[in-house]
Amino acid sequence: MKRFTLSLLLIIVILGILAGCVSEDGGSSNEDSGSDGNSDNEGEASSETSSDEELSIAVVPKLVGIPYFNASETGAEKAGEELGVNVQYTGPTEADASQQVQKIENLISQGVDTIAVAPNDPASVDPVLKKAKDQGIHVMDWDTPANEVDLSVKQVDDEEFGRHMAKKLVEAMGTEEGNIAILTGGLAAANLNAWIDAAKAELDENYPDVEIVTEKIPTDEKQQVAYQKTLDLIKSYPDLDGVLAVSTPAPLGAAQAVQEEGLQEEVSVVGSALPTDSQPYLEDGSLDTAVLWNPEDLGYLTVALGKMLAEGKMPEDGQEIEGIGQISVKDDGKTVIMGPPQDYTKENAGDFDF
Amino acid sequence: MKSLLRQKEFSIFAIIVVISIILSIVSPAFLTIGNLLDVVEGNVVMGILAIGMTLIIITSDIDVSVAAITTAVAVSVGALFSYLPDSWISLAIIFLIAPVIGLLIGSVNGLLVSKIQIPAIVVTLGTLNIINGLVLYFTNGRYLNSTNFPKSFLSFSNVEIFGIPILIFILVFVAILTWYILKHTFIGRSVMAIGGNQQSSIRVGINYQKVKLFVFAYMGFLCGIAAIAQTAYTKAVDPNGLLGLELTVIAAVVLGGTNIHGGRGTIHGTLLGVLLLALIQNGMILARIDTFWQNVVTGAIIVFAVSYDHISYKRQQEKLAKIEVA
Amino acid sequence: MKLSKENILGLIALGTFLLMSLIAPGFLGSNNLTNFLFQLPEFGLLALAMMVVILTGGIDLSITYVAALSGVGAALMLTSGFSIIPAILVAILFGVACGAFNGFVISKIGVPAILVTLGTMVLFEGVILAITKGNSISGFGDTYSLIGNGYYMGIIPLPILIFIFFIVLTAILLNKTSWGRSVYMFGNNDVATHFSGIKNSRVLMKVYLYVGLLAAISAIIMTSRYNSVKVDLGSAYLLQSVAAAVLGGANIHGGYGKVMGTVYAVIIFQTISNGLNLLGAHSAIADVFIGGVLILVLTFNFFSDKFKRKKETQASTA
Numbered sequence: 001m002k003r004f005t006l007s008l009l010l011i012i013v014i015l016g017i018l019a020g021c022v023s024e025d026g027g028s029s030n031e032d033s034g035s036d037g038n039s040d041n042e043g044e045a046s047s048e049t050s051s052d053e054e055l056s057i058a059v060v061p062k063l064v065g066i067p068y069f070n071a072s073e074t075g076a077e078k079a080g081e082e083l084g085v086n087v088q089y090t091g092p093t094e095a096d097a098s099q100q101v102q103k104i105e106n107l108i109s110q111g112v113d114t115i116a117v118a119p120n121d122p123a124s125v126d127p128v129l130k131k132a133k134d135q136g137i138h139v140m141d142w143d144t145p146a147n148e149v150d151l152s153v154k155q156v157d158d159e160e161f162g163r164h165m166a167k168k169l170v171e172a173m174g175t176e177e178g179n180i181a182i183l184t185g186g187l188a189a190a191n192l193n194a195w196i197d198a199a200k201a202e203l204d205e206n207y208p209d210v211e212i213v214t215e216k217i218p219t220d221e222k223q224q225v226a227y228q229k230t231l232d233l234i235k236s237y238p239d240l241d242g243v244l245a246v247s248t249p250a251p252l253g254a255a256q257a258v259q260e261e262g263l264q265e266e267v268s269v270v271g272s273a274l275p276t277d278s279q280p281y282l283e284d285g286s287l288d289t290a291v292l293w294n295p296e297d298l299g300y301l302t303v304a305l306g307k308m309l310a311e312g313k314m315p316e317d318g319q320e321i322e323g324i325g326q327i328s329v330k331d332d333g334k335t336v337i338m339g340p341p342q343d344y345t346k347e348n349a350g351d352f353d354f
Numbered sequence: 355m356k357s358l359l360r361q362k363e364f365s366i367f368a369i370i371v372v373i374s375i376i377l378s379i380v381s382p383a384f385l386t387i388g389n390l391l392d393v394v395e396g397n398v399v400m401g402i403l404a405i406g407m408t409l410i411i412i413t414s415d416i417d418v419s420v421a422a423i424t425t426a427v428a429v430s431v432g433a434l435f436s437y438l439p440d441s442w443i444s445l446a447i448i449f450l451i452a453p454v455i456g457l458l459i460g461s462v463n464g465l466l467v468s469k470i471q472i473p474a475i476v477v478t479l480g481t482l483n484i485i486n487g488l489v490l491y492f493t494n495g496r497y498l499n500s501t502n503f504p505k506s507f508l509s510f511s512n513v514e515i516f517g518i519p520i521l522i523f524i525l526v527f528v529a530i531l532t533w534y535i536l537k538h539t540f541i542g543r544s545v546m547a548i549g550g551n552q553q554s555s556i557r558v559g560i561n562y563q564k565v566k567l568f569v570f571a572y573m574g575f576l577c578g579i580a581a582i583a584q585t586a587y588t589k590a591v592d593p594n595g596l597l598g599l600e601l602t603v604i605a606a607v608v609l610g611g612t613n614i615h616g617g618r619g620t621i622h623g624t625l626l627g628v629l630l631l632a633l634i635q636n637g638m639i640l641a642r643i644d645t646f647w648q649n650v651v652t653g654a655i656i657v658f659a660v661s662y663d664h665i666s667y668k669r670q671q672e673k674l675a676k677i678e679v680a
Numbered sequence: 681m682k683l684s685k686e687n688i689l690g691l692i693a694l695g696t697f698l699l700m701s702l703i704a705p706g707f708l709g710s711n712n713l714t715n716f717l718f719q720l721p722e723f724g725l726l727a728l729a730m731m732v733v734i735l736t737g738g739i740d741l742s743i744t745y746v747a748a749l750s751g752v753g754a755a756l757m758l759t760s761g762f763s764i765i766p767a768i769l770v771a772i773l774f775g776v777a778c779g780a781f782n783g784f785v786i787s788k789i790g791v792p793a794i795l796v797t798l799g800t801m802v803l804f805e806g807v808i809l810a811i812t813k814g815n816s817i818s819g820f821g822d823t824y825s826l827i828g829n830g831y832y833m834g835i836i837p838l839p840i841l842i843f844i845f846f847i848v849l850t851a852i853l854l855n856k857t858s859w860g861r862s863v864y865m866f867g868n869n870d871v872a873t874h875f876s877g878i879k880n881s882r883v884l885m886k887v888y889l890y891v892g893l894l895a896a897i898s899a900i901i902m903t904s905r906y907n908s909v910k911v912d913l914g915s916a917y918l919l920q921s922v923a924a925a926v927l928g929g930a931n932i933h934g935g936y937g938k939v940m941g942t943v944y945a946v947i948i949f950q951t952i953s954n955g956l957n958l959l960g961a962h963s964a965i966a967d968v969f970i971g972g973v974l975i976l977v978l979t980f981n982f983f984s985d986k987f988k989r990k991k992e993t994q995a996s997t998a
Contacts, residue, residue: 653803
């Protein structure tokens with residue numbers, strides 16, 4: 001045992017020394033190799049563009065294979081056709097930060113012109129986006145903000161969105177006092193947390209008599225988990241008046257629970273969901289309002305702005321984007337807001353195909 | 355030997371009783387028929403899969419592709435829904451086709467394990483990757499909601515007999531069927547024999563390959579039934595809905611007293627294991643445990659349960675050994 | 681004819697690599713090759729750790745959460761102003777502590793590894809959630825980021841050097857020390873090992889301590905590369921690392937497995953996913969290929985074994 005611990009300690013010490021001296025060496029030479037790679041890549045990129053004459057824009061979602069990001073893929077590809085750019089829509093199969101970084105690294109290798117990323121974890125893409133910039137690639141974020149970007153495309157204003165959902169819930173409850181619970185997709189999702197915080201602030205400031213019965217409850221981005229948790233909530237808090245469900249599968253599960261218990265009148269559900277998915281629940285009032293934005297438009301706008309960025313232009317406040325409408329740009333000059341949140345209700349849910 | 359088996363399930367039963375007592379003290383909502391039925395109905399899918407997994411673990415193998423197979427069947431059934439007329443025939447077709455699809459996929463696992471003799475965990479790890487990849491590629495994660503479902507299927511999923519949801523009857527049916535196979539058929543007793551002692555069971559003339567093929571094919575068959583249950587329960591087909599369930603299923607089986615090295619395991623033990631995990635999940639909100647500590651509590655209970663179970667098992671064995679010597 | 685399992689696997693790795701350089705555009709670009717070397721180590725270290733556990737006939741399902749928890753340890757130190765050496769030490773401490781916990785329950789109480797780590801997987805995840813409240817911890821400074829992003833002598837990515845160091849170390853520990861030999865013996869027959877005077881529980885304990893160490897090193901590379909840590913850090917690597925160890929020839933029931941086999945397997949996986957990426961294939965296709973390769977290679981092994989045995993019996997009868 002002693003020898004083993006000793007050797008472990010030895011490894012640690014050696015490692016420390018190794019890391020200590022290398023980091024300095026690497027620090028200075030890193031720059032060299034960085035600029036080397038840079039010139040190489042520019043050569044490649046320019047030769048590519050001269051043969052294709054087409055800008056290539058990479059759009060990286062948090063993960064592929066969920067309805068929401070499929071809808072934005074449709075929009076991104078439509079924009080690619082209409083605007084004459086080559087769109088590459090690729091992401092990890094799990095919402096895992098490390099897998100996403102590897103995707104971006106591979107895109108850098110391919111020498112695309114613009115990379116737009118919806119980070120799973122904003123800080124985790126910092127180093128790789130810096131690398132992309134060093135190679136002369138334009139970087140932007142969409143859906144969820146990242147730090148090291150030239151341009152940021154937001155579907156809605158997080159603050160506005162969270163507050164809007166809270167207002168809709170109070171409206172649906174028809175009373176300004178009562179007990180509500182909050183369901184979330186996952187505890188680690190930054191945008192969901194921002195909405196929840198905004199919603200809580202709205203309730204705090206304007207509806208002090210609405211009480212949140214327990215800490216937000218994670219549902220693993222799965223409908224059946226949201227369903228079971230809502231059943232548990234209804235039993236555990238018999239005087240529950242409303243459920244606020246953020247993340248797209250959560251409102252469906254919550255509404256399913258309300259539907260099956262026949263509590264449409266007693267418990268209001270408001271959340272962020274796609275209209276086609278939520279239609280069966282909107283129809284009988286088990287889901288009162290689904291609030292979201294148009295994910296197809298978001299994909300479209302991302303590609304359109306990515307193209308502008310690659311051409312060296314920046315969007316302006318109030319600019320008209322064809323196929324989308326008027327966008328607003330925040331004071332920092334690089335945060336673009338697509339528009340206000342959209343409400344999907346019994347009346348209009350059938351009009352959409354996402 | 356019999357008292358030993360009883361002892362094995364008894365420890366898990368004791369833990370369940372303790373948790374139930376705690377829960378009914380902290381929450382009046384816990385010990386109501388409505389809540390208990392919800393808990394059972396919500397875990398029918400896990401129960402069906404765990405029953406199949408019990409057979410596999412008894413033969414000292416493991417199958418990590420169960421959630422993937424169930425999803426594959428559910429997605430196939432979902433694709434079929436839009437072609438089916440709205441009558442009881444659709445229901446019959448689904449109940450015929452879903453288990454068959456599952457059976458076929460399970461047989462592939464079984465053939466690779468029995469004929470090619472690749473360890474089961476490796477085979478199923480491979481098929482897990484392949485199935486998940488293919489499902490994701492073909493569906494692109496598209497979620498199907500009940501608007502495309504035949505009405506007959508929806509009304510089936512809402513059927514209650516004596517106030518008990520139909521899904522619970524499916525679970526009971528699967529449990530009894532499997533118990534019967536295990537106890538009263540030749541193939542079932544071969545399953546126990548192979549897990550107990552592979553070498554000697556082959557010597558007494560049990561066809562090892564056939565038994566292995568059987569357990570994996572049967573697992574696939576149950577995945578097909580679980581897919582129907584899952585679709586009926588969520589009234590939707592979500593290709594991502596079961597991600598990661600395989601490890602929970604394995605946990606339930608071993609908590610229920612099935613020996614991970616094979617040879618020992620019972621259906622009722624497995625059902626107790628499922629119940630324990632289900633109660634922990636259900637209890638988290640009822641007992642108002644802070645969201646951020648829920649996993650710590652769950653993990654601690656699992657580690658405690660397997661350790662406690664193992665210690666009491668070892669004691670029993672020691673006693674047994676002493677008796678034999680004497 | 682005299683090729684060992686590992687050498688054949690090496691040839692397959694080479695073959696996939698050549699195939700991808702032919703069909704995937706930009707695969708051989710200097711940029712992509714550096715990427716490759718940056719991406720490999722974090723997964724490679726976890727696969728190596730998994731192989732060591734599998735040698736004893738066990739499996740460690742908690743490994744990615746051990747890594748994530750070590751990462752959280754480093755992150756907490758760095759964000760509260762400590763320099764990188766203490767941060768690394770704390771990360772290793774966290775990893776080894778998790779390993780000790782697993783090791784204790786497995787070796788002293790004697791519960792099968794798969795059960796213990798199934799529980800500790802949830803437990804460690806819970807501990808991380810309780811510490812971080814699910815948020816990510818980020819912003820570790822430029823020096824720390826050099827561990828995962830820096831170059832040694834300006835050309836060789838630092839992570840790959842760390843990985844090579846641990847490949848060599850693991851090989852030495854397994855083949856040249858008495859502990860290593862006991863690990864193989866234990867995997868083959870734990871009862872016989874016990875009766876030959878070896879303290880099984882100590883051997884096992886050290887296995888899990890070493891796994892904790894490797895997980896921590898992997899976590900240090902990951903947190904440095906991604907400048908952040910969250911509860912699901914590297915969770916996608918869990919089943920992949922088992923697959924890599926097994927593809928690398930390790931016997932899932934214990935007793936056999938070579939370091940180089942695992943390394944080749946890791947290279948094969950990385951080549952497939954990197955190459956398919958460059959080809960613009962749907963991400964799901966990479967999973968299908970990895971699963972397919974796993975089953976194909978093992979099927980091939982089965983038939984070549986059978987063939988060999990047939991020849992041997994023929995030779996002996998003749």
